[in-house]
Amino acid sequence: MPESRPDQLRQILETVRTIALVGASEKPHRDSHSVMAYLQGRGYRVIPVNPRLAGSQLLGETVYPNLTSIPDAIDMADLFLASHRVGPVVDDAIRKGAKVVWMQIGVIDEAAALRAEEAGRQVVMDRCPKQEIPRLGVPLARAV
Template structure:
């Protein structure tokens, strides 16, 4: 069952430091771009993932084509994808041993969430960290 309890969400957002944002957009008006900038402003390291933009720089970070290409450890994969496109990314997150999968508002994949949870990952579904951080009063990440 995906994480829904506020205390568990608070714990996840307090523990996470490095986030892979899958489906990152270079367009400032897109929600993924806004959320990436917001999370960076809160002290998180956000690594953009988008095969179309791979190798470019977005908000000061190199864009990677997929999770496996990221050369460092990631605490959470934040998915800005249509639900039908999440299975491959969920499987990659499991393979990369990323401890948390966060699916944005409207991104629901119960089967994929079940696979991730069976592999020991925490899953948050149909929520946005940009909304949850102020709602739960989570302080900025300490440097």
């Protein structure tokens, strides 16, 4: 898997608007919760995905059990999952039409990344948008 280049990361973060955050947590001390809140504060719409919390509200958004149950289009799937659980979720992201599959720090699945790339998706692995946005100087997201 080629290393994500700063210009590629910046382009992704400047063009996506709707992010499905898979593995969202209702617990404020969890990274997925703080990343969701941060991304919302930066102007992105973040849709939480967690089968255990499905139907509840998290940071003002309805939680869905999986990517394919989200009624709206998504630009990016941000995955907070153990690497061994990523494959089927990446396949769902492809089916859902996400343009980007972003795997969080420590989340690596080369085979799933290859499937996503072969399906025309951009893939980022082992990175966090909450760290990349300030590092790259990405401006606030603008509503479409």
